[in-house]
Every structure is written in C-alpha cells, then in structure tokens.
Amino acid sequence: MFTGLIREIATVKSYRNNILTIQSKHKAKLGDSIAINGVCLTVIKVNSDGFDLELADETRSIIDESKITGQVHMEPAMKMNDRFEGHIVQGHVDCVGTVAKITPRENATDFIIKVDSKYIAHIVPKGSITIDGISLTVNDVFEDSFRLTIIPHTLNETLMKNYKVGTTLNVETDLFARYIDHILSHRNRKKSMSWDEVDAIQMSY
Numbered sequence: 001m002f003t004g005l006i007r008e009i010a011t012v013k014s015y016r017n018n019i020l021t022i023q024s025k026h027k028a029k030l031g032d033s034i035a036i037n038g039v040c041l042t043v044i045k046v047n048s049d050g051f052d053l054e055l056a057d058e059t060r061s062i063i064d065e066s067k068i069t070g071q072v073h074m075e076p077a078m079k080m081n082d083r084f085e086g087h088i089v090q091g092h093v094d095c096v097g098t099v100a101k102i103t104p105r106e107n108a109t110d111f112i113i114k115v116d117s118k119y120i121a122h123i124v125p126k127g128s129i130t131i132d133g134i135s136l137t138v139n140d141v142f143e144d145s146f147r148l149t150i151i152p153h154t155l156n157e158t159l160m161k162n163y164k165v166g167t168t169l170n171v172e173t174d175l176f177a178r179y180i181d182h183i184l185s186h187r188n189r190k191k192s193m194s195w196d197e198v199d200a201i202q203m204s205y
Contacts, residue, residue, distance in 0.1 A: 001078050002035050002089040004128075004135020006158055010036070010074040013050070018060070020068055023050040026076060033077040033091070037067045038133035038170040040077075040091025064096045064168045071159060073133040087128035087135050088175050095119050097131070097171040099163050100145055108149045110139075111163070115171060117144040121181055122173035130172035134158055 010024040020036065028034060028051040032043040039059060045052035055068075101112035113131070115123075123129060125141050134154070140147040155161050163169075 002040070002075050002091055002133070003078060003085050004075070004087055004089040004130050004133065005085055006073045006075055006134060008074045009071050009159065010050070011071055012069050015065075015068055018055050019044075020053045020055060021047070021050065022053065022072070022074070024074055026050075026074065028076070035073075035075045035077075035089070035091045035133050037072045038089075038091065038130050038172055039063055039068075039093055059093075062095070063093050063170055066168065067132065067170055073159060075133055087130075089130050089133075089135060089172060090175060091133075092172060093170045094122070094173045094178075095171050097169045099165050099167040099169065102163070102165060105149075108151050109155060111148045111150060111160075112145050113148065113169065113171070114145040119171070119173055120144065120146075122177040124174050124177050127174050127177070129174065131169050132159065133170070134160070 008024060008026060010022050013021040013023050015021070020041065022036065028043045028046055030043055030046055033040055034043060034051070034053065035041070036053065041053035041055065043051045044054050095115055097113045097115040099111060100114040103110040120141060120143065123138055123141050123146050125138055127138050129136055129138050129146070131148070136148050136150070138146050139149050150160055
C-alpha cells in the first residue's frame with residue numbers, strides 16, 4: 001500500500017528484458033514493494049546505487065512503457081507505523097490517461113486529463129485519484145475527462161512541471177469507487193451476496 005506522496009525523483013538507468021534498473025538514494029531491500037510512476041513493483045536485486053525491479057506481462061499490458069524512462073516518481077510502500085497522508089493507493093494502474101489541456105491560473109494550474117469513458121464511473125468529484133503515483137484531488141468530472149487543480153508546491157516538487165498537452169499518464173482511480181461499483185454490479189445479477197463473496201472481491205484487488 002502507498003500514499004501517493006512522492007518521496008524521490010529517481011532515474012531509470014536501463015529497461016531491458018522486463019527488468020527495470022533504478023538509480024535512487026532509497027535503500028531498498030530484496031522483496032520490497034516500490035511504486036515507480038504509480039506502478040507497484042517488487043525489488044528483485046539491490047545495487048550499490050539503487051535496485052532492480054521486474055515488470056510482469058499483465059503490468060506491461062496496462063501501463064504506457066514510455067513512462068519508465070528518464071526521471072520517475074518513486075515511493076516505497078508504507079510501513080505499519082508510518083503516518084498516513086495522501087490517500088490509499090495500491091499501485092495498480094487502471095488505465096493510461098492523456099493531458100488534454102493545461103490552464104495556468106493565479107496561484108495554481110488546471111489540468112484536463114482525458115481517459116476512456118468507461119473509467120469515469122470510478123472518478124469522483126472532490127475525491128482522490130493517483131496520477132503517475134501522485135495523490136491528487138479531482139475537481140470536476142466530465143464525460144471522458146476530469147479536471148485537476150495543481151498548487152505550485154506540487155508542480156515544482158514533481159514531474160508535473162514538465163507535462164505538456166499530449167503527455168501520457170498512469171491513472172489509478174479511487175479504490176472505494178471501484179469496490180462499490182464491483183459489488184453493486186454483482187448485486188444486480190444476484191439477489192444477494194454472501195460476506196465470503198464480498199471478501200473474495202476485495203482480495204482480488
């Protein structure tokens with residue numbers, strides 16, 4: 001589990017044969033879960049200046065692999081005694097979004113992010129969303145897009161300052177919206193669900 005608060009801007013050293021080599025100040029351990037641009041990956045090797053991660057076929061089929069080059073957002077998984085900030089982030093990317101419009105304002109910048117319309121049901125006005133691993137608040141939701149308002153601190157401390165119209169993004173929608181939608185869609189098919197079935201749905205995420 002992650003919080004969506006970026007701990008470091010790390011650097012991709014290489015990406016070959018599904019192995020991602022990251023240069024980072026973070027002292028990882030073998031088997032650690034680490035989110036790279038919002039994608040939860042497992043450390044398979046520790047190096048003197050970082051670590052190696054492996055991308056499964058399922059992961060590569062969902063994300064935009066161009067997002068794992070150059071500089072990337074890095075967040076290690078939460079520890080049990082960590083202070084909880086941001087929001088609950090799983091590191092399970094739902095879809096790839098695209099920056100459709102950027103509008104500078106007096107003390108913030110608006111981003112319109114376009115996604116496949118089938119994901120809009122899981123994007124909640126004033127709710128949370130994860131963009132390339134960053135925990136953000138949704139302001140408005142439209143038919144096939146949504147609006148974010150980014151304060152200067154977030155813009156300056158993340159790679160969002162480099163985003164342009166057409167930039168692709170790893171998008172993780174709201175965890176609870178996905179749960180509720182999944183449960184309700186199953187209830188429509190059956191008169192009721194057992195608690196064992198609800199638990200099975202939750203464990204599938």
